[in-house]
Amino acid sequence: MKVIRIVIVDDHPLVLDGLRARLNRTEDIEVVGEASDGAKALDIVRELKPDVVLMDINMPKLNGIQSTQAILDLYPNTILLILSMHDDREYVSSAIESGARGYVLKSASADEMFNAIKAVSSGGIYYSAVIADQLSSKSVSSVDSLTEREQVVLDMLASGLSNKQSAASLGISSRTVETHRRNIKKKLGLNSTPALIRYAIDSGLGKPVE
Amino acid sequence: MVATLVNYQARQLSAQQSLVFHDALLDVRKAELVSYTKLARSAISDVYAGENRTDESKRERVKQILTTLAYSDDGYFYAYELDGDNVVHPKQPYRIGKNWWNLSDAEGQLIIQNLIKQAQQGGGYTEYLWEQPSLGLVGKKLGYAEMLEEWGWMFGTGIYIDDIDNKVAEINSIFDRQIRSTSLAIMGIASLAVVIVFGSGLILRLKERNLASSRLQLLTKRIMDTQDEERRRVSRELHDGISQQLVAIKYSLEEASHKAGPEQNAIQSLISISERHIDETLHEVRRISHDLHPSILDDLGLMAAVDALVEQFRMRTGVAVKFIKVPFRNLLPTDAKTALFRVTQEALSNIERHSGASSVGISFELKNGWFELNIQDNGIGFENGDKNNTDIEFGLGLRNMAERMSYFGGRFNIRSSSKGTTLTASIPRKVIGIQHQQSSDLQ
Numbered sequence: 001m002k003v004i005r006i007v008i009v010d011d012h013p014l015v016l017d018g019l020r021a022r023l024n025r026t027e028d029i030e031v032v033g034e035a036s037d038g039a040k041a042l043d044i045v046r047e048l049k050p051d052v053v054l055m056d057i058n059m060p061k062l063n064g065i066q067s068t069q070a071i072l073d074l075y076p077n078t079i080l081l082i083l084s085m086h087d088d089r090e091y092v093s094s095a096i097e098s099g100a101r102g103y104v105l106k107s108a109s110a111d112e113m114f115n116a117i118k119a120v121s122s123g124g125i126y127y128s129a130v131i132a133d134q135l136s137s138k139s140v141s142s143v144d145s146l147t148e149r150e151q152v153v154l155d156m157l158a159s160g161l162s163n164k165q166s167a168a169s170l171g172i173s174s175r176t177v178e179t180h181r182r183n184i185k186k187k188l189g190l191n192s193t194p195a196l197i198r199y200a201i202d203s204g205l206g207k208p209v210e
Numbered sequence: 211m212v213a214t215l216v217n218y219q220a221r222q223l224s225a226q227q228s229l230v231f232h233d234a235l236l237d238v239r240k241a242e243l244v245s246y247t248k249l250a251r252s253a254i255s256d257v258y259a260g261e262n263r264t265d266e267s268k269r270e271r272v273k274q275i276l277t278t279l280a281y282s283d284d285g286y287f288y289a290y291e292l293d294g295d296n297v298v299h300p301k302q303p304y305r306i307g308k309n310w311w312n313l314s315d316a317e318g319q320l321i322i323q324n325l326i327k328q329a330q331q332g333g334g335y336t337e338y339l340w341e342q343p344s345l346g347l348v349g350k351k352l353g354y355a356e357m358l359e360e361w362g363w364m365f366g367t368g369i370y371i372d373d374i375d376n377k378v379a380e381i382n383s384i385f386d387r388q389i390r391s392t393s394l395a396i397m398g399i400a401s402l403a404v405v406i407v408f409g410s411g412l413i414l415r416l417k418e419r420n421l422a423s424s425r426l427q428l429l430t431k432r433i434m435d436t437q438d439e440e441r442r443r444v445s446r447e448l449h450d451g452i453s454q455q456l457v458a459i460k461y462s463l464e465e466a467s468h469k470a471g472p473e474q475n476a477i478q479s480l481i482s483i484s485e486r487h488i489d490e491t492l493h494e495v496r497r498i499s500h501d502l503h504p505s506i507l508d509d510l511g512l513m514a515a516v517d518a519l520v521e522q523f524r525m526r527t528g529v530a531v532k533f534i535k536v537p538f539r540n541l542l543p544t545d546a547k548t549a550l551f552r553v554t555q556e557a558l559s560n561i562e563r564h565s566g567a568s569s570v571g572i573s574f575e576l577k578n579g580w581f582e583l584n585i586q587d588n589g590i591g592f593e594n595g596d597k598n599n600t601d602i603e604f605g606l607g608l609r610n611m612a613e614r615m616s617y618f619g620g621r622f623n624i625r626s627s628s629k630g631t632t633l634t635a636s637i638p639r640k641v642i643g644i645q646h647q648q649s650s651d652l653q
Contacts, residue, residue, distance in 0.1 A: 012454040016459025025468060058450055063509055085453050085496065088506055089521060090514035106457045107492055110464060145513060182525050197231060203538065203576045 007033040009041040010056040013022025057084040068098040102126035153180040158200035243354035283344035289365035301343040315339035329355040329364040445503035511539035534573035549614040565589025582636040591626040
């Protein structure tokens with residue numbers, strides 16, 4: 001069996017050490033790199049092209065959800081597995097929205113963690129059992145929330161930036177920006193770009209931060 | 211140990227929060243008017259109740275006394291007969307002897323009629339617009355009136371209250387420079403200030419008093435902010451520090467168990483007991499951290515935090531909740547977000563304890579330049595609720611909510627009937643600003 005190459009992103013050195021020791025005990029898994037925040041994670045993913053990134057959520061600067069989006073925008077083939085202390089449903093759904101393929105609690109047993117990594121690396125998805133229960137009790141909600149990235153794109157649109165300008169400023173392709181816009185329209189139930197701009201401005205977006 | 215310590219700290223914090231002390235501060239201005247009136251009454255009481263004068267000469271003497279009892283540029287006493295005839299007006303003597311029964315201000319308030327009505331009900335306040343003698347401008351005034359029963363006179367005094375608003379900016383900077391010591395010390399000074407204000411009555415000038423009470427209002431805002439900030443800090447510390455360390459310890463124990471090998475039964479069972487204890491402790495620390503300040507509020511925003519709150523509420527009470535979100539994150543600055551979260555929390559806890567509601571609706575909306583929170587239930591309303599021992603706490607909760615909103619120039623409104631209660635809290639759009647931070651971080 002092919003060894004799964006892993007990068008761990010966590011800002012807590014003790015946890016990082018513990019995880020490395022834990023994961024390296026399995027022959028199928030090799031920890032090839034570590035990063036202590038989202039920005040460093042981007043660099044290391046670019047450099048090492050790992051199979052799976054284990055991503056913590058609570059980190060200074062870019063948090064794990066934002067980092068996941070950023071990594072997937074640039075390297076869509078990377079597999080992201082969120083590793084977190086939080087078992088609230090909202091964290092999990094945000095992780096899914098951001099494109100992560102699984103969500104495991106840090107307090108999970110070693111076996112569960114191995115299973116999760118193997119499942120996502122072979123194309124599946126994985127959620128800790130506790131979380132799967134939470135997900136089944138979905139709340140009644142009127143609208144889908146925009147992801148943070150979608151909201152930034154919408155804000156740039158309301159500020160008068162073109163597709164190209166937004167793409168350049170975010171360091172992603174115009175096509176990705178266009179996809180974001182399409183998804184935003186779908187989520188908000190709007191069918192034209194002018195309607196989208198009006199909606200964004202009515203909502204107070206597109207203004208400089210004071 | 212850690213849990214007990216933090217628990218204690220948390221209790222201390224919430225006890226502080228419900229401190230009654232700002233109740234008194236809000237009423238300082240009104241109490242002032244009453245004490246002025248009391249002083250005036252005692253100044254005329256000898257004459258008014260005296261035996262050795264004719265009624266006519268008593269009235270003349272009382273008019274003189276009230277006329278001279280001016281305090282500060284704009285503080286004076288007026289007196290009217292119950293049909294609206296003016297008898298005393300030191301600043302606008304042309305009013306004396308004429309009838310002002312139908313006098314109304316620019317907003318249509320029947321000033322004299324209102325004052326007489328309040329006086330006849332045993333003394334009370336009324337707000338109206340009136341020309342400010344020292345500036346010659348029309349300003350908002352808070353008047354207070356009482357009766358001189360025997361003569362059928364209403365008499366009273368008033369304070370210009372928009373004058374106070376105008377000074378807030380000035381006071382703000384003074385406040386910033388002056389008050390930076392601990393909240394306890396400030397509270398000491400503040401209570402002392404209140405005592406001095408009451409004690410010195412007419413001597414203390416209006417301006418100084420306004421200064422003191424606005425400072426106190428800012429002070430309560432600062433105390434609340436400090437508490438929120440402190441809760442956040444402790445909660446973060448628990449989550450990012452202690453929880454992570456516990457997890458790391460768990461990993462080390464696992465490593466130990468692996469190294470010891472499966473045949474070491476005694477060691478293996480010790481390790482597995484320790485692991486179980488760690489899991490329990492982790493759970494406890496998470497609970498405390500969450501109670502102090504939900505990190506979800508910072509990480510995922512207000513909608514997600516309220517969603518989690520609603521979920522817990524639904525699980526605990528079985529009450530149906532409909533929650534309508536806005537599709538955005540991070541539209542509000544942290545303190546405004548925290549304020550709306552705490553209002554929601556407080557409202558849900560009131561609903562759970564007092565209302566007996568079977569369904570609740572929560573909605574957030576961006577409309578007409580306002581970010582608006584609306585919470586309604588189909589309970590019995592608080593007029594009919596169990597008031598015996600929960601009343602004070604309940605009232606404090608409402609006041610806290612209203613106060614939190616007022617700091618952001620927001621609005622707070624609550625309507626209650628036997629069919630249910632509707633609460634509205636809104637923050638003006640000017641506080642709303644999307645964070646550009648994540649986009650710049652990515653560059």
